[in-house]
Amino acid sequence: MREEFKLKPISREAIPRAIQKAERYRLINQSWAAESICRDILEIDPANQQVLVMFVLALTDQLVEGHGHAMKTVRETLPRITDAYQRAYYTGIASERSGQALLHRGGMGSGAMAYDALREAMSWYERAEAIRPPGNDDAILRWNTCARLISGNSHLAPQPETAYEPALED
Numbered sequence: 255m256r257e258e259f260k261l262k263p264i265s266r267e268a269i270p271r272a273i274q275k276a277e278r279y280r281l282i283n284q285s286w287a288a289e290s291i292c293r294d295i296l297e298i299d300p301a302n303q304q305v306l307v308m309f310v311l312a313l314t315d316q317l318v319e320g321h322g323h324a325m326k327t328v329r330e331t332l333p334r335i336t337d338a339y340q341r342a343y344y345t346g347i348a349s350e351r352s353g354q355a356l357l358h359r360g361g362m363g364s365g366a367m368a369y370d371a372l373r374e375a376m377s378w379y380e381r382a383e384a385i386r387p388p389g390n391d392d393a394i395l396r397w398n399t400c401a402r403l404i405s406g407n408s409h410l411a412p413q414p415e416t417a418y419e420p421a422l423e424d
Contacts, residue, residue: 264294269302276308285315306335307344314348317355325352339385343393346378350400357407365409372400372410 264272272295279288292309295302310331313324328348335341353371356364375396382393404410 285312288312314351342382346375349375366413369410
C-alpha cells in the first residue's frame with residue numbers, strides 16, 4: 255500500500271531563502287528538486303512571478319528525461335505570468351524545449367512534432383519581440399536558435415499534407 259503524506263507548509267519569511275535554493279538546484283541539474291521547492295513557495299505565494307517563471311523552467315528542464323506530462327502543468331502555469339512580454343517569452347521557451355526534447359528522444363513522427371513545437375516557439379518569440387523592453391533581444395536570440403535548429407536538421411519538417419479519401423462502399 256502506498257503511503258500518503260500531508261505536506262508541510264513553509265513560512266512566508268522563508269520564501270527568499272527557498273528561492274535561492276531552487277535556483278541552485280536548477281544550476282546543478284536537479285530540476286525535480288527546484289520544482290518541488292517552487293510548488294512549496296507557490297502554495298504560500300501563488301502569484302510570485304519570479305517563482306512562476308522558475309517553476310516553468312524547472313518543469314521544462316525535465317522534458318528531455320521523458321516527463322512529457324510536465325507540459326500540461328506548464329501550460330496551466332504560463333497564463334499566471336502577468337507581464338505580457340515574459341508570458342510570451344516563456345511560452346516560447348516551453349515550446350522550444352518541448353521541440354528539443356522530441357528531437358532528442360526521436361521516434362516515429364518526432365521530426366514533424368519537433369518542427370511544429372519549434373515553429374510554435376518562434377511564433378511566441380515574435381510576439382515577445384514586438385513588446386520587448388528596450389535593449390532586450392532575448393526573444394530574437396531564441397528565435398534565431400530555433401531557425402538554426404530547423405535549418406540544420408533535414409528531418410525537421412512539417413507533417414506532409416495527406417488528402418482524406420473516404421472508403422467507397424459497394
